[in-house]
Structure formats: C-alpha cells, structure tokens
Amino acid sequence: MLLKFAEKIGASFLGCYQILVDGLRLFIETLYWIFIAPFCSRIERRKPIDLKAVSDQMVFMGYDSVLIVFFVTFFTGIVLAMQSAHQLSKMGGLIYVASLVTISLCRELGPVLTALVIAGRVGAAITAEIASMKVNEQIEALDTMAISPIRYLVVPKFIALLLMLPLLSILGDVFGILGGYVVGVFNLHINSGLYMQIAFKFLTLKDIYSGLSKAFIFAIIITMVGVYQGLKTQGGAVGVGRSTTKSVVTSFILVIVADCVMTGIYFFSGF
Amino acid sequence: MNTQQSNILLTQRLGKTYNGRQVLEDVSFEVQRGEIFVVMGGSGCGKSTLLRIMAGGVIPSSGEVIFDGKNIGPLVGEEKEKIRRRFGMSFQSAALLDSLTVEENVSLPLKEHTRLNKEVIHIIAMMKLKLVGLQGFESYMPCELSGGMKKRAGLARAIALDPEIVFYDEPTAGLDPVACAVIDRLILDLTKKLNITSIVVTHNMESVFRIADRVAMLYQGKLLQVGTVQEIKDSENPIVQQFIHGEIEGPIQMEDKLSEAVF
Numbered sequence: 001m002l003l004k005f006a007e008k009i010g011a012s013f014l015g016c017y018q019i020l021v022d023g024l025r026l027f028i029e030t031l032y033w034i035f036i037a038p039f040c041s042r043i044e045r046r047k048p049i050d051l052k053a054v055s056d057q058m059v060f061m062g063y064d065s066v067l068i069v070f071f072v073t074f075f076t077g078i079v080l081a082m083q084s085a086h087q088l089s090k091m092g093g094l095i096y097v098a099s100l101v102t103i104s105l106c107r108e109l110g111p112v113l114t115a116l117v118i119a120g121r122v123g124a125a126i127t128a129e130i131a132s133m134k135v136n137e138q139i140e141a142l143d144t145m146a147i148s149p150i151r152y153l154v155v156p157k158f159i160a161l162l163l164m165l166p167l168l169s170i171l172g173d174v175f176g177i178l179g180g181y182v183v184g185v186f187n188l189h190i191n192s193g194l195y196m197q198i199a200f201k202f203l204t205l206k207d208i209y210s211g212l213s214k215a216f217i218f219a220i221i222i223t224m225v226g227v228y229q230g231l232k233t234q235g236g237a238v239g240v241g242r243s244t245t246k247s248v249v250t251s252f253i254l255v256i257v258a259d260c261v262m263t264g265i266y267f268f269s270g271f
Numbered sequence: 272m273n274t275q276q277s278n279i280l281l282t283q284r285l286g287k288t289y290n291g292r293q294v295l296e297d298v299s300f301e302v303q304r305g306e307i308f309v310v311m312g313g314s315g316c317g318k319s320t321l322l323r324i325m326a327g328g329v330i331p332s333s334g335e336v337i338f339d340g341k342n343i344g345p346l347v348g349e350e351k352e353k354i355r356r357r358f359g360m361s362f363q364s365a366a367l368l369d370s371l372t373v374e375e376n377v378s379l380p381l382k383e384h385t386r387l388n389k390e391v392i393h394i395i396a397m398m399k400l401k402l403v404g405l406q407g408f409e410s411y412m413p414c415e416l417s418g419g420m421k422k423r424a425g426l427a428r429a430i431a432l433d434p435e436i437v438f439y440d441e442p443t444a445g446l447d448p449v450a451c452a453v454i455d456r457l458i459l460d461l462t463k464k465l466n467i468t469s470i471v472v473t474h475n476m477e478s479v480f481r482i483a484d485r486v487a488m489l490y491q492g493k494l495l496q497v498g499t500v501q502e503i504k505d506s507e508n509p510i511v512q513q514f515i516h517g518e519i520e521g522p523i524q525m526e527d528k529l530s531e532a533v534f
Contacts, residue, residue, distance in 0.1 A: 141366035
C-alpha cells in the first residue's frame with residue numbers, strides 16, 4: 001500500500017521532470033532557430049527567419065486582439081477606480097484614486113490581464129492549429145520534408161508574441177488609465193488636469209519596466225505552453241480539444257505563478 | 272524491371288516495440304533500385320510503422336535500415352536531413368498544409384532546401400503538378416480538392432525534390448475504383464519514367480497486383496514472404512492465400528473484431 005503510494009508519487013514526479021526537460025528542449029531549439037540558424041556562416045545551413053509569417057502572426061496576435069484587450073482593461077480601470085474611491089474618500093484621499101489606478105495597472109493588472117486574455121485567445125489558437133496539424137500528419141509531413149516544424153511553425157509565433165504582448169500590455173495600461181479617468185472626472189468630479197497630474201506624479205519608469213518585463217516572460221510562457229501541448233496531441237478531434245483546454249489552463253496558472261515570482265523578486269530586491 | 276540491379280535500401284532484423292507491445296519483429300528484406308516494392312498486410316500488422324522506420328521518421332528498437340550503404344538509424348541533424356531530402360513521402364491523408372495553396376505546398380520543399388529563385392520554383396512546381404495531372408488547380412486550397420486530387424497533390428509534393436525513393440502510405444485508401452486506378456497508373460509512370468524507387472504500403476490487393484514488382488507480406492509484425500507477384504499468387508502459405516483472396520475462413524482470425532462489431 002505504502003509502496004504503491006510511493007510509486008505513484010515517483011511516477012508523477014518523473015512525469016513532471018520529463019515535461020520540464022521536453023519544454024526546455026523545445027525552448028532551446030526555438031532559440032537556436034532564432035539566434036543561431038539565421039546567422040550560420042555556412043550558407044547551406046543558414047535559414048533566415050520568415051518575416052512574412054512573423055508579420056502575419058503579429059497582425060493576428062496583436063492588431064486583432066486590441067479590441068478585446070480594450071474591453072478587459074478599460075472596464076477593470078473603471079471598477080478599480082470605483083472600488084478604491086469608496087475606501088479612499090473615507091480617509092479623505094479621494095484624489096489618490098488616480099495614482100492608485102495608474103500604478104496598479106502599470107505594475108500589475110495591465111500585463112497580467114492582457115496576458116490572460118491573450119492566453120485564452122492566442123494560446124488556444126496556437127495549440128489548436130498545431131494540434132490539428134499533428135493529428136492530420138502535417139507535422140510528420142514537414143519532418144519528412146526535412147523542414148523543422150519548430151522553425152516553420154513555432155519561430156514566427158514566438159517572435160510575434162514576444163513583440164506584441166508588451167505592446168498590448170502598454171495599450172492595456174493606457175485603456176485602464178482611461179477607464180479610471182472616466183470615473184474620476186465624470187463621477188468623482190475631479191478636475192481633469194489634476195487627475196492626470198496626480199495619476200502620473202507617482203508613476204516611475206521602474207513601474208513600467210517591471211510591467212513590461214513581466215509581459216516578455218508571459219509571452220514566452222504562452223507560446224511555449226501552446227506549442228508544447230499542440231505537439232504532444234494524440235487521438236483525433238477529441239485530442240485537439242483536450243490539448244487546447246490543457247494549454248489555456250496551464251498558461252493561466254503559469255502566468256499567475258510567474259507573476260507572483262517576479263513580483264516577489266522585485267519586491268525583495270527593492271525594485 | 273530496371274537493368275540496374277543493385278539494392279538501394281535494405282532492412283536488417285528490424286524490430287519495434289511500443290509500450291511493451293512488439294509491433295515489428297525481425298524484418299529483413301532488400302529493395303532494388305527502380306522497382307516498386309509493395310508491403311501488404313492487414314490493418315495493425317505494423318506496415319505503417321515499417322514504412323516510417325524506413326523513411327527515418329521512427330527509430331527502430333532493434334535492427335537497422337541501410338540506405339545507399341549507410342545505416343540511417345543513428346544519423347542526426349545535418350546528416351539525417353541530407354538523407355531525408357533524397358526521400359519523398361506520400362501520406363495516407365495526403366497531409367497537405369491547409370494554410371497553403373496546392374502550388375505553395377508543392378513548392379515548399381523547393382523553397383526550403385534550394386536557393387532557386389521564385390520563377391524557377393514556380394516552373395518546377397507547375398511541372399510536378401502537370402505530372403500528376405493537376406494543372407489548373409494550383410491556386411486551390413487543399414480543402415477544395417477531392418480525396419484523389421489531394422493524394423495527387425501530395426504526390427507532386429513528394430517528388431518535388433526529385434527523390435530517389437518515394438514512400439507511399441496507403442495511396443489508394445478511401446478512393447473509388449477509378450481514382451485508385453489513376454493513382455496506381457501514376458505510381459507506375461513516376462517510378463518507371465523518373466526512375467524512382469517506390470515503396471508502397473497497402474492492403475488493396477487489386478493495386479498490389481497492378482503495380483508491384485515484388486511484394487512482401489507482413490503478418491502480426493513478422494515478414495511471412497517476399498517475392499514477385501506471381502510467387503505471392505502461387506504461395507503455399509495459407510495466411511498469404513487467405514489474405515490475397517479475402518476469405519473469412521482461414522488461419523487469420525478476425526473473430527474478436529467481428530464480435531466487437533456485432534455487439
């Protein structure tokens with residue numbers, strides 16, 4: 001009984017270890033195709049990055065996501081302003097709604113909410129695409145043609161999201177601040193110029209850096225989880241559905257965990 | 272058959288186990304340059320796995336595959352890529368990339384592996400499409416093609432880089448008899464005219480007898496017999512006889528499957 005229990009723990013530990021190793025290998029291979037292969041000195045080994053595929057992905061991941069990012073962060077800004085106004089007005093600091101909304105969005109909510117939205121929209125799309133290619137033998141076909149699926153499929157997505165997620169986060173920050181502004185000016189009757197002044201008074205560049213650095217890490221997490229789940233898919237349409245769900249759930253959890261770890265690092269290092 | 276009689280690919284005591292289940296056991300044969308070599312066998316006998324091992328996609332648990340005097344099993348990276356460029360593969364589901372048009376699918380290997388300019392690649396792709404009778408369909412998306420046309424487009428892609436060996440996984444599965452005959456004719460034509468070696472995996476007996484130079488019969492992961500079409504037809508092995516005539520009675524037991532289907 002006890003032995004079986006130990007066996008189970010051991011098996012799941014080994015499983016986690018295997019996932020970690022596979023994920024790391026996938027990540028390293030992606031980096032190889034981005035940083036080494038395009039600059040190989042031997043011409044027959046040199047494989048340039050497909051810029052057209054990257055720009056197509058950037059449109060899909062970035063431009064097409066603006067609206068959904070707007071809805072999520074704008075209304076979060078509104079809610080944040082209303083909730084904090086109630087508390088702050090009790091202490092006579094109603095005016096600080098502006099800086100509270102701005103800083104919490106830039107440091108935390110902007111990047112995290114954007115990453116969660118993108119994990120749902122783009123992460124799921126990445127997994128579904130790669131998974132259905134896997135079950136339809138298309139990945140195998142690429143392999144037999146000696147075309148690396150990592151280079152052909154993963155690299156454009158990886159680069160595109162790495163560029164677009166920080167940009168979307170900035171947009172998210174802006175939309176959120178706008179939401180707070182709407183409440184502050186039209187509901188709390190704070191003077192428009194004063195609101196803006198207070199909003200940016202306590203905001204430092206560090207707040208924005210720390211938010212953006214998170215967005216980069218989230219982009220890596222979302223692409224790698226999406227690709228990994230896609231490539232691991234087995235078993236037809238059901239498998240594709242299962243992988244997509246797994247990808248979104250895993251991305252969500254990892255994004256939150258990574259956020260916690262990075263905030264911890266910044267917090268304890270006094271950043 | 273071709274006058275050049277050297278063997279281009281041979282397998283030596285190949286074995287493969289999946290999760291403790293022996294899928295292939297001790298399979299050894301040789302394929303001559305320029306012939307159509309057919310591997311036949313029932314569903315689940317390991318013939319697709321055998322094909323993938325020969326094409327370098329699956330690593331065997333034991334034994335080796337020798338292509339042009341070189342064991343391809345332990346090769347990795349550049350070496351393996353070089354070998355695989357000399358192979359073409361036609362998949363059961365055609366496996367065209369759905370995001371690309373037919374022409375883009377065919378030109379993909381050329382674009383990836385050669386430094387030819389766009390015009391030349393276009394001309395080669397159109398030539399290959401003409402060879403399989405798909406001229407005029409180059410701008411179609413794969414989802415707009417019928418099953419047979421998809422297979423032909425997949426075939427055009429497989430021969431894009433002028434491979435020495437083309438592997439066919441169930442080339443006629445799911446096609447009507449006329450489309451089957453068209454594909455068979457294509458395999459014959461391509462093999463003989465372009466002097467390619469073809470290795471075909473199928474369980475369609477009609478096509479086996481139409482196209483094969485030599486046939487290997489696989490049963491439960493083991494090689495039963497290798498021979499010319501006539502030798503297989505005259506085989507005294509009851510399993511081979513039952514298989515090629517598609518009889519219910521015989522040493523191949525299908526009862527479990529039948530009872531599963533009924534109840």
